[in-house]
Amino acid sequence: MSTISMHLVEVVITNKKGVKDPEGETIHKHLILRKGYSEVVSVRTGKYILFSVNAPNPEEATKIVREICEKLRIYNPVVHDIEVRIRG
Template sequence: MKTRSQYRTVEVIIQNKPLARDPEGETIHRNLVLKGGYDQVTGVRAGKLLRMTVQAESGQEAENIVRRLCDDLRIYNPAAHSCEVRIVEKEDRITE
């Protein structure tokens, strides 16, 4: 029997909090961007992007699963980082 399952692509963006120093971003800005002649760029903030595929009936359910995962498994440090979770696409798959 074939069943239709819904999959959601969920992105997790982890960044240093706004007032925290960002040594990686500062290094990229100073050693690559400015030395490359892009003086118009006044700052760089580095972060991490995680893209997860989640089987869920709705976008809200997929988002809740990923938020819980990030908190339970300590994917980020809430004292030092901000964490944004967003749904980017939906895909239907037919499975046996």
């Protein structure tokens, strides 16, 4: 018999390599380079979502969240990469 517990599952959505990131480019050009942080080569932005999921284990919680993201089209797989992971 499995015990159900709450798991925090993080989702990070970013543009795929080769897809323009105007917000990241603006941060890099206007905020970083103008302030003298020439060591920073590039900036990519994305979206962060945190789910609280009741599941028997972290793997099942991650599976549930990945399914939600795909079925509800929380991201566009044509232009976005997605990372789903347990917080901690």
